[in-house]
Amino acid sequence: MQSENFLTAFFKNLKMKNQKGVRIVFVMYQLKTSAAFDSAHFLSGYQGKCANLHGHHWSLEVCIQGGTLQAQGTKRGMLLDFSDFKKIVRRLADDFDHALIYEENSLKDTTISALQQENFKLIPVPFPPTAENFAEHFFQLLTEQGLTVCQVTVYETPDNCAVYTEGK
Numbered sequence: 810m811q812s813e814n815f816l817t818a819f820f821k822n823l824k825m826k827n828q829k830g831v832r833i834v835f836v837m838y839q840l841k842t843s844a845a846f847d848s849a850h851f852l853s854g855y856q857g858k859c860a861n862l863h864g865h866h867w868s869l870e871v872c873i874q875g876g877t878l879q880a881q882g883t884k885r886g887m888l889l890d891f892s893d894f895k896k897i898v899r900r901l902a903d904d905f906d907h908a909l910i911y912e913e914n915s916l917k918d919t920t921i922s923a924l925q926q927e928n929f930k931l932i933p934v935p936f937p938p939t940a941e942n943f944a945e946h947f948f949q950l951l952t953e954q955g956l957t958v959c960q961v962t963v964y965e966t967p968d969n970c971a972v973y974t975e976g977k
């Protein structure tokens with residue numbers, strides 16, 4: 810099924826270029842936008858300082874792609890309106906902003922209930938909260954929202970990032 814979809818998209822996006830020679834190219838447009846959030850995490854079971862509770866200014870960069878631009882209407886010539894694209898990515902970043910993101914079962918129930926009593930924003934996730942796993946998680950969440958995501962990059966620091974992509 811996936812290969813049929815791929816082939817359909819492939820042939821739809823083929824364009825002949827150069828009238829003199831036979832040159833067939835596969836056309837693909839990519840858009841990128843980014844958003845950031847500040848949150849705390851820790852790596853349960855890790856040997857090193859990241860096992861301790863600490864925070865990051867997480868920055869995510871999302872790439873979407875498609876072979877066909879909108880042909881009609883006010884968004885003619887666009888793959889997706891940047892304003893719509895940014896809104897979706899911004900909302901995702903806001904959901905994770907100013908929170909403690911922790912792996913399920915890595916904190917004692919008494920700790921969680923104490924933090925809840927303080928009304929702290931807690932986000933349990935079913936994986937170690939690393940940049941790699943965030944990149945995959947955000948990829949899935951954005952795909953579920955209908956974006957044709959091709960790559961998600963998550964920066965934990967300005968120098969260090971994890972990139973997640975899927976072969977299709």
Ligand SMILES: [Zn+2]
Pocket residue numbers: 850859863864865965
């Ligand atoms: Zn960290």
